[in-house]
Amino acid sequence: MKHYYFFLLFAIFNSCQYFEKQVPSEKELLQKELKAINWKEVDEYPSFVDCDKLDEKVQRQQCFFDSLTQLIQEKLEIDTLSALYPELDTIEVKVTVFPNSKMQFEPQFPKDSVAYDTIKIDSILHARLVNFPKVNPALKQGIPVKTQFILPVIIKVE
Template identity: 25%
Template sequence: MRVLCLFCCLFLLLSCDWLATTESKTQKLVEDELRSLDWNDVDQYPLFDGCDETASKAEQRICFENTLLQNLAMHMEDFNFRAEKDIQTTVFIDFLVEKTGEIRVVEMDNDAVLREQLPEFREVIIRSLRSLPKPAPALKRGVPVRSRFRLPLELTTN
């Protein structure tokens, strides 16, 4: 009888995992999958019309950056900036491409001389980025995600 009780107790202790619900097993699988994902990388970069979505990630990034810079340069040509002193600096613009494809400036690092000489520069950059054609958002596992970029913009006046 003792052997039977010992066997039953041992069986109950070892079979707990067998009795786990499907929901808890699914939850564990989802948690393991989420831990294994690289959240700092996307499967597909944001794409403007004319960029090939079947191209490699490197080509997609190049197409996105080149299209962004070309459109930004076209919008910037409409503005005449005048500075009293020569300026030679690099401005770093951090922006997001939202899940909806909208572009939003997060931060702009510029020095005091630039702010003093061209106080309207920040607003012009923000307005120019907002007026760009809306790209398709970045994708992670086929789901649109927000992505962050840093654009170095070299300014030289003379």
């Protein structure tokens, strides 16, 4: 019985160290969690309603990019862009998807582009790239976030 008391007394003295540990503050925990998040990537990419039916993240992402590229190409096919600038076969478009599901399109031109009127092309793109289907914004930690990417759009010459 003496051994049990000795063991119990030993356990009590050694367990006191567990009660004296400091609990981190809210700010420390928040900073630790914020550092653990990869802010360069989103959890869910933007998507159209049709693409949400797909199960895998990579397939939904590819569906979104393919659908958006196709929609932009269809909207630009009916224009005189290819007739005005036959040497222009691809335009890089910077697409911004805002958390409120709005999209913005900005053409990206090489810094030395003097062969064509960038202001005119920009105005044509802004006039044509309207009335897109509803897009679901990208999600990070379950919160809608703004995303930007550059999409190469091939202008089909007919």
